[in-house]
Amino acid sequence: MTTDNNILVVRSFINQFWNGAEPTNADQFLSADYVDHAYVPNNRKGLEHTARLLHSAFPDQCSSEESILAQGDRVIVRLRMKGTHRGNFRGTEATNNPIEVLLYREFRLANGKIAEHWALLDTASLLRQIGAELHEHPACQINKS
Template identity: 70%
Template sequence: MSKTNPNIEIVRGFIKKFWNDGDFECVAEWLTEDYVDHAYVPGNREGLLNMARILHSAFPDQSSTEENIVAEGDRVVVRLRMTGTHQGNFRGTEATNHPIDVRLYREYRILDGKIAEHWALFDTAALLRQIGAELNEQPACRIDKHKID
């Protein structure tokens, strides 16, 4: 009988308690003191909490379901399916009550039983389409040639 990787269990527990249950007070329990977030601004606990509050305000019934999870060394990568209902303002789009169903990836680095770093890749374009938001036609990355010279 194989044992479950303890780092996977840490990530599963954090996703359930923080993202799905909306227990934002649990960060002291799950995150290191010097936690770094590479997905949200600012790149620390504050950025993570800001994004979680935005998502929970716009999609109060949101829930992330694990589709796949892998661990190697101190890293855990999880593919999630987030579902919910658009019941609050999100990026300037008022509540539509449309259902959402989007995929996201999260990578965590675990240190001494706590999450030390986080990266995320979220299909924001799919989410915006599902709530009827206007997508900006401008490229995501523009280079200002005057600053290069």
């Protein structure tokens, strides 16, 4: 696949899966051995679960492309996600506040399908916009017992 074809696959995936709120169409975009480095579990189930949670909290969310780069089998896209907080998100009930956050996604493609995915969302900005309490404690703590 060429880098242009990889870009087309990624754009279609974002538009149909994320913006179209169609987690059932993941099979047409993801390889059989898909690995997700952003969500738990680190496979298509984690991706689909995260998409359902996001669409439940922000049903009108839509990500628009700000830039996209491709090299070899990799595609990196910077997105601006906008929406309205209409459902529970990480323990914060709906506020009906508008949200607007930056999101970066990296994809590795193989044979025309997405084989791996990484994501970085400006979660702190999102939480501030919905009035969620930000803690000084690290998001992940290691239990040394």
